[in-house]
Amino acid sequence: MERNSVNRYRLPVPENLLERIDKTSSPAHVGKLRNAIDFLVPENTPVLAAANGIVTYVKDDSNIGGSNPAYWNYTNFIVIMHANGEYSRYDHLTYRSSRVKVHQAVTKGQEIAEVGMTGYTFRPHLHSQVFIYIGTNFWMDFDTISVQDFG
Numbered sequence: 361m362e363r364n365s366v367n368r369y370r371l372p373v374p375e376n377l378l379e380r381i382d383k384t385s386s387p388a389h390v391g392k393l394r395n396a397i398d399f400l401v402p403e404n405t406p407v408l409a410a411a412n413g414i415v416t417y418v419k420d421d422s423n424i425g426g427s428n429p430a431y432w433n434y435t436n437f438i439v440i441m442h443a444n445g446e447y448s449r450y451d452h453l454t455y456r457s458s459r460v461k462v463h464q465a466v467t468k469g470q471e472i473a474e475v476g477m478t479g480y481t482f483r484p485h486l487h488s489q490v491f492i493y494i495g496t497n498f499w500m501d502f503d504t505i506s507v508q509d510f511g
């Protein structure tokens with residue numbers, strides 16, 4: 361599905377710590393993840409909520425990761441639900457760095473976690489995507505959205 365996001369999203373990391381944005385280098389940015397964005401930043405950079413919303417998922421109990429696809433399921437991540445059914449997701453977070461809990465309301469720019477190296481990742485960065493659900497399976501039934509002003 362191609363559509364422009366109806367919400368306005370801010371950069372999910374502090375601008376002064378952003379090395380660069382990379383949309384295409386990751387071998388994972390294909391298929392339904394084609395609109396995902398990697399924000400290259402130092403480890404432990406604060407992760408910021410891209411828009412107001414409600415936290416719907418938090419995983420921060422993983423402490424392993426690296427440049428092997430075997431680490432795919434070990435990413436720590438947070439999902440936030442926004443207005444009009446859009447969600448944002450933040451991956452590779454540092455072990456036990458989440459500052460938020462499920463059902464918590466967050467505001468745009470609020471610090472929610474730290475950038476880490478959990479899951480399948482070659483270097484410290486924040487993997488992020490805006491998406492919608494297109495079915496009922498949390499892991500499979502989603503599609504990412506192209507967001508013009510998301511970084």
Ligand SMILES: [Zn+2]
Nearest residue numbers: 386397398487
């Ligand atoms: Zn990525």
